[in-house]
Amino acid sequence: MSQGTTKRGSYSVGRKRRGHIIDVAAQYFASQGYSNTSLAEIARQVGLTTPGVTHHFPTKQHLLLAIVEQRFDVAESFAAASEGPLDGTRTLGLLLELTHLLIAQPGLMELFVRVSAEAADPDSPAHELFAERYERVTAQIAALFQAEAQAGFLRTDIDYHAVARECIAVSDGLQLQWVVSRGKIDLVAQINTHLQRLGDSLRP
Numbered sequence: 383m384s385q386g387t388t389k390r391g392s393y394s395v396g397r398k399r400r401g402h403i404i405d406v407a408a409q410y411f412a413s414q415g416y417s418n419t420s421l422a423e424i425a426r427q428v429g430l431t432t433p434g435v436t437h438h439f440p441t442k443q444h445l446l447l448a449i450v451e452q453r454f455d456v457a458e459s460f461a462a463a464s465e466g467p468l469d470g471t472r473t474l475g476l477l478l479e480l481t482h483l484l485i486a487q488p489g490l491m492e493l494f495v496r497v498s499a500e501a502a503d504p505d506s507p508a509h510e511l512f513a514e515r516y517e518r519v520t521a522q523i524a525a526l527f528q529a530e531a532q533a534g535f536l537r538t539d540i541d542y543h544a545v546a547r548e549c550i551a552v553s554d555g556l557q558l559q560w561v562v563s564r565g566k567i568d569l570v571a572q573i574n575t576h577l578q579r580l581g582d583s584l585r586p
Contacts, residue, residue, distance in 0.1 A: 400438045400448075403428050408449045412489020416446060416496065447507055450497045453490055454515045456483070461522050470535030470585055473526040474577045477549055481573045484557065488565065495561045498554065520546045527584070536584045545580070552576050 406427045410419045421442055425435045439445040460480055466472045484491055501512035523546035530536045553573060560569045 396438075399428075399430075403430075403435055403438055404445070404448050404452055407445050408452075408490060408493070411446065411449065411493055412487070416442075416493065421445070443507070446493065446497060447511060449490070450494055450508070451511060451515075453494055454511075454519070458519065458522060461519075461526065464526065468530050468533040468535060470530055471581065473523065473530060474581050476526065477523070477553070478570070478574055478577055481553065481570050484553075485569050491557055492561050495558050498558075516550065519550060522546075523549060534586075537586050540584060545584070549577075549580070 403424065407419070407424050410424060410427070419442075421435050421439075422432045424445075425432045428435070435445075439448060457480060460483065461476060464472065464476045466475070497508050498512060500506045501508040503509060520543060524542040527536060527540075527542040527545060531538050531540070531542065556567070556569055556572050560567055
């Protein structure tokens with residue numbers, strides 16, 4: 383076996399182990415709470431020592447950020463894989479489907495809200511992550527709207543980057559309210575109402 387093959391194999395194993403740590407930590411943070419879960423407990427669940435976990439994630443905060451980054455990845459992949467006719471409702475429908483996906487993972491939504499609050503601090507590691515990912519998600523949603531506009535189903539005189547930012551702001555703001563109210567608001571219904579109203583304003 384060549385040295386290059388050995389390195390690729392080691393990288394693959396390390397990446398798989400890292401993903402397993404993230405999955406287990408997400409489950410424990412969501413079910414037991416971030417503050418109540420220790421790295422030692424996560425290490426036991428994945429069959430590693432605590433130094434084995436800190437090799438991949440130096441602190442619990444690094445692990446929390448990795449979980450949030452994975453949540454961004456899921457949302458981006460979900461949008462990238464979107465299919466359906468360009469009929470003026472595809473992007474709005476996609477955003478509603480994404481809301482259903484988020485509400486199905488309430489524990490992860492609480493973790494996301496927790497980290498997003500820290501992102502306002504320029505010195506926080508979360509700041510750079512959120513700044514970069516918000517730009518990417520905004521561009522992705524705007525491009526979906528623009529494709530429908532170019533197909534003649536939505537207005538062409540709209541700044542769809544601004545529309546995308548509005549959609550993200552409404553979603554994130556309602557998620558915060560959902561967490562604070564301990565799930566008392568109907569997140570899906572609130573998002574659906576906003577998207578219907580938005581859709582009416584975007585159609586020619």
